[in-house]
Amino acid sequence: xxxxxxxxxxxxxxxxxxxxxxxxxxxxxxxxxxxxxxxxxxxxxxxxxxxxxxxxxxxxxxxxxxxxxxxxxxxxxxxxxxxxxxxxxxxxxxxxxxxxxxxxxxxxxxxxxxxxxxxxxxxxxxxxxxxxxxxxxxxxxxxxxxxxxxxxxxxxxxxxxxxxxxxxxxxxxxxxxxxxxxxxxxxxxxxxxxxxxxxxxxxxxxxxxxxxxxxxxxxxxxxxxxxxxxxxxxxxxxxxxxxxxxxxxxxxxxxxxxxxxxxxxxxxxxx
Numbered sequence: 164x165x166x167x168x169x170x171x172x173x174x175x176x177x178x179x180x181x182x183x184x185x186x187x188x189x190x191x192x193x194x195x196x197x198x199x200x201x202x203x204x205x206x207x208x209x210x211x212x213x214x215x216x217x218x219x220x221x222x223x224x225x226x227x228x229x230x231x232x233x234x235x236x237x238x239x240x241x242x243x244x245x246x247x248x249x250x251x252x253x254x255x256x257x258x259x260x261x262x263x264x265x266x267x268x269x270x271x272x273x274x275x276x277x278x279x280x281x282x283x284x285x286x287x288x289x290x291x292x293x294x295x296x297x298x299x300x301x302x303x304x305x306x307x308x309x310x311x312x313x314x315x316x317x318x319x320x321x322x323x324x325x326x327x328x329x330x331x332x333x334x335x336x337x338x339x340x341x342x343x344x345x346x347x348x349x350x351x352x353x354x355x356x357x358x359x360x361x362x363x364x365x366x367x368x369x370x371x372x373x374x375x376x377x378x379x380x381x382x383x384x385x386x387x388x389x390x391x392x393x394x395x396x397x398x399x400x401x402x403x404x405x406x407x408x409x410x411x412x413x414x415x416x417x418x419x420x421x422x423x424x425x426x427x428x429x430x431x432x433x434x
Contacts, residue, residue, distance in 0.1 A: 164215040164227050165273040166200055167266045173259045175355050175409060180253045185290035187259055192220060194261035200270060204231075204412035205255035206404070207248050211411040214246045217270050217277075223284040224267070225277040231411045234424070239280040247289055254401070256408050331363045331391075337370040341383065344421065345370055348413055352387070355409045360395025361402060361434075382424035385414070390433045403432040 172191050178184040191199040198219040205212060211231040217224045228242040229235070237245060249255055262270065271278050331353050337345045349368055356363050370385040387410060395402060410427045417425040 164200075164217065164225060164277055165270070166202075166215070166260060167262065167270055167273070169200075169260050169262060169266060171258055171260050173257065175351075175358065176257045176259060177359060177405060178250070178253060178255045178257055181251050181290055182292055183253075184250050184255060184257065185292045187257060188218075188286070188290060191259040191261050192218075195263045195266070196220070197264035198224070198262045198267040198270075200260040200262055200266075202258040202260075202412075203246065203249065203255050204408050204415070205249040205253065206408065207245055207252070211408065212245060212249055213412060213415045214242065214249070216246065217267070217274065218286060219267050222286060223281065223289065224271060225274050225281045227274075227277050229415070231415055232426075238277055240282055240284075243281070243284055243289075250289070254405055254408065256405070256412055332365040334365070334367040337368065337385075338372055341370060341372075341421075344417060345385070348417060351413060352406075352410065356389065356391075356406060359402060359405055360397070361389070361391055361393050361406075361432075363389055363391035365390040380423065382426060383417075383421070384426050384428045386428055387430040388433075389431065393434050399432060399434050402434075403430065406430055406432060 172194055173187060176187060178187060188199065188201075191201075198217065201214075201216045201218075203214040203216070212228050213231055214226065214228040216226040223243065226239065226242045226246060228237040228245055230237075333349055333353065335342065335345055335349060345368055349366060352368075353363060353366060356366075365388075367388040368385060370383050372381055373384050374381045387406075389406065393399070393402060397405075407427070407430050410430055414425045414427045
């Protein structure tokens, strides 16, 4: 679906379950008061899906999903059911965009086909823990925010300076015309890896252009290798799954930008 030109509240935000997504949804609705637009990427039974959803303060207005590997699209109620399962089981990588009432109306106009194909589903069916109007949830949202505490002056002064973190060795092997796109992709990938507790010492991205049979056009297939250490409590398998979800989502964005299919065919993580 088409997104209005608004600034995100969160980008690449990791929701491990539906309760964490519900908290993000609350915060997003409280920002501008009209509604919200979300981009989500996660897996259902091992299959990666990319979803876009438009909501107002009470209900889901439009939802569309795409199977990242096959390209199959789902719209309306079938898309909602897959998205709900994806959010319930987690993890899900989310971009959240607060919308004003005018933004919501313009988004309906821009995505009228998806809007007409989507039954207007109460938000409580997606996140049962919401249980009320967003305006009544402000105190609950604020209670989720950490309280900052000031340290005594002596304690601040005695605190040792943190050691500088080692830099990441970044290797890129792609066709020259694609290098700017994949270099930006790599920078976002490194940033995301660090956000989930991975300290990458080396990242290698190899991308090759391929031509499909029977006149099906061309695409780009990429492999990613990550080496480093982890301070996360999550097991390596879950960390790799989170990285894969992020990479699939970024590949979907690159596909739109380049006008050709971009596929992450493999991702390896060595910790």
